Amino acid sequence: MARRRATVVGAGHTRFGVLPDGPRALMRQAVDAAFRSVDRGVDRSRVEEAFLGTLGFSGWQLGNASAALAEEARIGHAPVTRVENACASAGFALRSGVRAIESGARDVVLVVGLEKMTDSPSAHRRYWLGVSGDTEWERLAGLTFAGVYALMASAHMAAHGTPPEALAAVAVKNHANGTKNPNAQFQKVITREQVLAAPRVADPLGLLDCCPVSDGAVALILAGDDMARTLTDTPVAVVGAGAGADALALQERDSLTQLAATRVAAAEAFRHAPFDRTGVQFLEVHDCFTIAELLALEDLGFADPGGAAAMTLEGATALGGRLPVNPDGGLKAKGHPIGASGASQAYEAFVQLRGAAGARQVVGAERALTHNVGGSGASATVTLFERM
């Protein structure tokens, strides 16, 4: 008998950006939208369990945020577990929901990713932007994430001759995609020259190499594949759910130019999948900084080490290219509400594979990969989706 699979039958996404709404309102909007999106409807009483991915940025309800989701989702007394793996919180929350369904323990599960970041004063934000990095060595050396990714970029440039233009090309492409996504924080095309001339944040990364600080929430409704068609005609199956971990600090890792957590997660995701890398039609990768998208292409196995720069510069990753990457604008242009990003990637897979992505539709897409990274690579998930 075939292994039971989880499917996505509904998904809701707030706008990402600087929003007036608080965290409770954001969760409520995303969950309501997710329930509305289920074609034949599903009663909230059928949700048996929920998983909430959030960092708890700025300290709002740092403990027990799950209870706030239980209230706002109006799912009665169904258990809710908060999952915290930094920027990969929702990727891991999704994986927990998928496993609950695959195991047969649950039939309907709600997964929510949330972060409210822009309501804190800037100094308070800077406290929080580094809390998921290594505290005792990297933070005490004066690093936040921009600095840590900049260190990796410098090593990648030294090892492979990666040109600054390749980093800039990632930002240019993702901003172009963002203009086609009504939920994206940035709706503005930028040029390579603007990226290269932007003020430096942590060399070699400039302001336009970095994702913004964002608010937003995303909700996904999962159901077993044996019952999915009673809820919708076009469920999207999760056919691979891999994850990996690594040391917290760069200094402890085998390589400064590869994320072992991503490589391990990809290997696990593909192990039992019905297709290999050649079957993947687009990627949603964790581009918190432009260098991260190049690392992702190489670690996921879609480019050789050092090969992602050329692939990007020749346009292969653009919408309409050989392998579109981040058609929704990515974290870079869509925004990066930390705990919501992994769920947002799954949302994009859901709407793309149902052919509902509008102006950014990847033509004929039936199979997708999403990739969510926690911290500077301390954790990662890789999830494979296929239209049923």
Next chain:
Amino acid sequence: MPVAVLHASVARPSGRLGPLAVEAPDEDVFTLAVAAAEALPPESRPVTRVDLVGEFPPESEWEILEALGTPEASVHRSPPGAAHLLETLRSHPDTPAAGVRLVLAGDVSALGPGNRLEHGALAVAFRLGDGPGLSFSSIASHATSPATPSARLRLPAAHGAEPTPLLLLGSEARVASAARDAGGLGYAPGIVPHAPPGTGPAPSTPTAVALRAAPPGEGGPIEFVLAALGADRDVYAYGRSTGRVAWSEALSSATVALAAPPVRDTPADLDLRAEGAYVPRPRYVENLPSRWRLLADHCGACGHRTFPSRGSCQACGSAEVAPEPLSRVGWIVEAVTTVRPGAQPTEFDRTVGLAGAYSVVVARSPEGPRATFQVAGPSGTVALGASVVPVLRRLYPMEGEWRYGRKAISGPNSSG
């Protein structure tokens, strides 16, 4: 055998204000004293006693033992001043033949009326023990005047037979005064460069002056070591050797040009607290063997070095590990960035406010493990592949005290 000064060293701060070497924002008397002690040549005998001469911070007793890795030694304090330094050097407690004693003296820059700098900062380290070295049997101290107390050499009637170099360190005015005094005793003034060529800007006025005695006769080599501290804000001290002392200097190659006199801490400065990424004091203290002394676990089973030290091997899990410090020289930069204002964690707002952007590196030790270091001094001065040296500096204040750690400066073999 009489206890003698076996080795001596001086550490100058990396900040420059006009002609004076002054402490950079991340330096103080503690970091300078550690730098002076680390500049001493290797010594296999254990340290049994440490004397601190000067205004050391409150926690310095245990901190200095932690930094030096000499937990068994006793620590004694003396007030600042050359007279106290001489007194401390001359008082020979019973040092076991198997051990040595360290005398560390230091001072930060003195600010006079109107925040005007009167002299720069300095630290010296003396290693005392059995063996051939500098004996203090002929030292005398003498106050030149009640208003300007100082220590001064009184030459014996038949004082040696070789050229006798003296080194005066201290404020320009006081060194000039000392030179006049010594000139009356037959010494001729000369000039010692402020820093070795190529390691920093040449000051327009020397802050150190060497005096050399006219050779009065023949005999074995006799060196003279003389240290003048700005310790009681404007004094010097010197002494006469009956042997040879190895003298070394610890010089920072990351020179910081300061626009204003060194900042003095206020209680409010030390009250800064980080909200996120909090490091409670016990966690800070727990990591000091690795953070300060670069202690790694060397595995007896597989040879792997685990850094920071964890008490067992990260590669094979064996508990048969020997704690061994990694080298303090020859770290190679494998990744580098410059963190620009606005991208720093809030704990480093003060660093950015005083110095602007700073660089951070991941560097690999000669033994293999990597570490992450902020670069001390100006940003953008350390390149990929460069050799760096981890030196002890202030990081930031937390829980009312300065937290210290290693930062990187350009190493001796670095092209940058």
